[in-house]
Amino acid sequence: MTLPQRTALFSFVFPLLVIAVSYYLSWQGGHVELCNPFLQGCEAITASGIYYPAAYVFRGLIIAFVCFALWWYCAGAWLESVREEPLKPWLHRTVRIAMAACVLGIASVAVMGENMLPVNEHRGLWRFHTALAVLFFLTTSVCQILMARRMHQLKQQLDFPRWSIAAKVILALLQLLLLTVFLLAVAIGVKTTQLEQVIEWWLALLSSLFFLSGYWDWRDFRLTRLEKSTEVTP
Amino acid sequence: MSFGQVIALLSFVLSMGTIALTYWVGTSQGTAALCNPFIDGCTDITHTGMKGDAGFIFRGGMIAATAFFSVWWYIMRRWMQDYNNRITLGLMQLFGTLAAIGLLVGTAVLVPEKDATRWGVHVRGANLFFQGMLIALTMNYVMLFRARKQGLVVPSFLAKSAIMAILWFMFVAFAGVTVGIEMSHGKRIIEWWATLFIGLYFITAWWDWKKIRLAVN
Numbered sequence: 001m002t003l004p005q006r007t008a009l010f011s012f013v014f015p016l017l018v019i020a021v022s023y024y025l026s027w028q029g030g031h032v033e034l035c036n037p038f039l040q041g042c043e044a045i046t047a048s049g050i051y052y053p054a055a056y057v058f059r060g061l062i063i064a065f066v067c068f069a070l071w072w073y074c075a076g077a078w079l080e081s082v083r084e085e086p087l088k089p090w091l092h093r094t095v096r097i098a099m100a101a102c103v104l105g106i107a108s109v110a111v112m113g114e115n116m117l118p119v120n121e122h123r124g125l126w127r128f129h130t131a132l133a134v135l136f137f138l139t140t141s142v143c144q145i146l147m148a149r150r151m152h153q154l155k156q157q158l159d160f161p162r163w164s165i166a167a168k169v170i171l172a173l174l175q176l177l178l179l180t181v182f183l184l185a186v187a188i189g190v191k192t193t194q195l196e197q198v199i200e201w202w203l204a205l206l207s208s209l210f211f212l213s214g215y216w217d218w219r220d221f222r223l224t225r226l227e228k229s230t231e232v233t234p
Numbered sequence: 235m236s237f238g239q240v241i242a243l244l245s246f247v248l249s250m251g252t253i254a255l256t257y258w259v260g261t262s263q264g265t266a267a268l269c270n271p272f273i274d275g276c277t278d279i280t281h282t283g284m285k286g287d288a289g290f291i292f293r294g295g296m297i298a299a300t301a302f303f304s305v306w307w308y309i310m311r312r313w314m315q316d317y318n319n320r321i322t323l324g325l326m327q328l329f330g331t332l333a334a335i336g337l338l339v340g341t342a343v344l345v346p347e348k349d350a351t352r353w354g355v356h357v358r359g360a361n362l363f364f365q366g367m368l369i370a371l372t373m374n375y376v377m378l379f380r381a382r383k384q385g386l387v388v389p390s391f392l393a394k395s396a397i398m399a400i401l402w403f404m405f406v407a408f409a410g411v412t413v414g415i416e417m418s419h420g421k422r423i424i425e426w427w428a429t430l431f432i433g434l435y436f437i438t439a440w441w442d443w444k445k446i447r448l449a450v451n
Contacts, residue, residue, distance in 0.1 A: 003448070052345070059293060077237065077449075078450065109294070110294030222448070223312050223447070224448070
């Protein structure tokens, strides 16, 4: 397994594991309801990272955000490597913006814990966390949609399985659909907490699956000591 | 900048930068004692990163840094794989990664309230970091010494030699870098210097890994 493949796999497995364990510990402590959050939207992902000891485990998501940033680096470097030319400026910017969003994600998790309670005395902290988390989700989804579009445009030139591009496009379209539903719900005033939470869980799952898709693309993408005639970096 | 250089740089900047920023914010907000901790030892690194905004910065930055440490050790193993046997390289990477995990766990349990902090976990995690890292760096240095004789070019070897000498001097002269709940001035000073020199060892890879890139074969 190459380093980029490990990054792709870790970017999927680790955050899901962290959230699952945190949710379980929070439920055990009586702080969250046991439900299917993908269907019932009874709790936000955040809810599983407030009370200790679940909050200690939840901080592991910071590692996941670093992995996501590395994933974006790998994606940009891989496209440059297979095409043997620099990324188009807009895609270069997309990769950098996606990596910056991961930094926002780190900051949103770093403030979490019982220091956020009671809620009415720490509204500033909650607004900080929520704003950064929303920005991370929105930015990551948009960047994944743009990356999928670019890969689809290059499918004739890129020598990797068509199903992989198709999977990315499907995942990107599903995220686009969810974002559209969310924005429409806000626009027409029917947004509920449950709807918001369902969308949050599905966006998290779909974006993780998008990261995982890199595993099959990067079989031959590895650390090497090859010389490069020009310094090209994302 | 190659991928290897990016990892070496971020491993140093994220860890040392976080500590520096945490200390600056902590002293500005009055949650940490102001002094030159490398000379006065008025505070240890842990206590600067517990309360307030400094605590958030410390947790976010240091936990993120541990991820880069793990990647650093992965790259170090791959870089040396033609010059050393798999088992010793595997052990070196294992100690380095365990040290990173120790720091991750030790940092993750920090909370603003001193009495509510799980000190047992924090102290064990921090000590696993320092001792695990010392073992891993020592193994790395010895293997690099041998690898150079087989032809591996290590531009930073002199710098690494100086750093290892200083780290071992501190370890032997001051009975090791061991973290405790309340540390003496001397131990605090050693903690700051040891942390700095571990960070410097990470950045020396910048000069070694110019050709370590990600590419399609």
